[in-house]
Amino acid sequence: MKKLISLFLALTLCFSLVACGGSKEEAKTETPAAEAAPAAEGATTEPAAVTVKAGLITLHDENSGYDKNFIDAFVAACEYTGVEYIIKSNIPESSECYDAACELADDGCNVIFSDSYGHQPYMLQAAQEFPEVQFTSFTGDTANLDGVENFHNAFATIYEGRFLAGVAAGMKLNEMIEAGEFTADEAKMGYVGAMPYAEVKSGYTSFYLGAKSVCPTVTMDVVFTGSWYDETLEKEGAEALIKGGAKLISQHADSMGAPNACEAAGVPNVSYNGSTQTACPNTFIVSSRINWTPYYIYAITSLQVGSNYLTDWCGSLSTESVLLTEVNENVAAAGTAAAIEEMTAKLIAGEVKVFDTATFTVGGEPVANCFAIDTDGDWVADTSEAVYDGAFNESVFRSAPYFALDIDGITILE
């Protein structure tokens, strides 16, 4: 079993090294990354030129699915690469994050990761103070523009995962329609989102388009909680959606609030960040999640051999950075697993595009052009056109999602 795991990790590593390196970013030239320590550990398989010590800063602890996903992958990667590590959990998005990052650097960490978007400015601040230490702000979006050599961002094409999860949701709706539980016109989904910004919007839109690809009449209601982790609000949000006629719920928030509400109400749920099957055996269908292990290994091994790593890295289905959990056959429609597998192959091959402009409209009109990134909100594009080749191209200009259109069929509830 152990051999299998290490083989898998080694494979993902190989994939991750070649992925995303193509057109969109240029690899940095070698920097004096960390002080060249004597290769003390000759036992490892890698020629360890630099002794790496890794640090991770998380917003909550392992009780939150979102953070657990980062922590588990981090521990796995550190154990795989044989490096020492420190984890600081429950670090709020304030100057405490800066303090925590500096303390990690003081304690000898030469690569430091943070898992929450709001950590980004504080990580940048620490990166400027410790030029010899590498910093990665996961899910962040400014590294390309900041021009700070040792400050990085990383994300993955999670919209592909959500699209696949949406396919599972659509098939479940079809099954319920066929069973006569409701008519095709009543097929409505509910989505509990955290914050109304691009990462969430891109997520629920791709989920919706996935469902729509198999169930064309589907509509969706969305509520926002205004917080990344608020069990009560997420539960109430899901309950309100169910009351409003949603036949299936998904969420982009970090607590068990929505899945638990679904289990209590007997409404099928497509989850996020990991399987919630143990807690919700009668309603859990499938969950998409980002697998961060390939990235951690990529960053750590880059440093070990003395080279820097990409400023903005984006994992995908093919790097196994985007994964779906096992389908819960008790709840999912028959043939879901096979359909997901088939769609995965099509997405990887590029036969199907998630944001295919032929599949959605905005205000009744198909989208012909849309700029990708507008960091300062002044409605002037920072980068070029995002709509080309018949689709809105997500996560191309930077790893963090930027699809933020309100498409038809999705209603945002106050």
Next chain:
Amino acid sequence: MIQISKRGELTRSKALLIRLLAIALGILACALITVITTRQNPLLVLQALVKGSFGSSRRSWIFFQNTAILLCIALAVTPAFKMRCWNLGAEGQVLAGAMATAACMVLMGRAGLSTAVIIPCMVVSSIIAGALWAAIPAFFKARFNTNETLFTLMMNYVATQIVAYFCVKWENPKGSCKIGVINQKTNLGWLPELGNKYILVLAVVALLTLFMYFYLNYTKHGYELTVVGESDNTARYVGIKVNRVIIRTMALSGAICGIAGLLLVGGINHTVATTIAGGQGFTAVMVSWLANFNPLSMILSSGLLVFLETGANELATSCGLNASFGDILTGVLIFFIIGSEFFVNYHVSFRSKKKEDK
């Protein structure tokens, strides 16, 4: 039989001894809990406690900075408490000051004014905002004898909601519902650094401590509020305008909270969020109380609480446990510290039954 009787005046050294003993026992209890649950070496526990606050020069600076902020808020609530006016609104008053500071930084930063103009505005507006936030409940107490405990508590919620509103209104980047670091590129309105970025906060709070010490002990105002605290009627009899003293003292309380908000936003965080006061408005009550409302003793009591909390969190991290464990340890320590006050005020003696029979 156990007999409990009220103590008379206790010598200072004896009271101090009881308190120190309580802290030692509290640390011992924490060590025991940690050793039992994690099977770690007890010496490691002590080491982690110290390392949390003094493990490196950065940690020491952060320790002093956190102590200074807690002390600042404790100084703020003290005059009101000495007047027996239970101001539980420090949290909201800090937020009001913080919000005013952030508003100056955002709006005047956008208008392109220079730091030399922005900072005086930040100082003035944060003090006014904090003072106003405390003066409103004080006015109602003075005029209509409303309950200041409830009123100030409710003002906390109002302040939180106002901050939440502006976090959305001025969100950066769009959709994040957070203000983010204000003027990160230009540093407009950031309080200047004296030597390093921690010293300014320490210096301001040190001055405030001295000011409060003299204000309470050597000024007419300080005397008046003490008399009002002892007895309304006495105060009236000697011709003190009680209502005026209440409003004035509360406004002073709020103004100092406003300064704490100014330091938090302008000097430390450079952003504002609903959690920026982080419950310190309530911890400050304990700091003030433990120090018997003496500003100089508060330096020690605030330092002690910060030390214990940082240490408990460090202990949790070094044992690979999450922050809940740190919270449990802090809770145990605070239980011992507050419990010690019982033994300072009461005498507990044991009598055998035989003696009683005689």
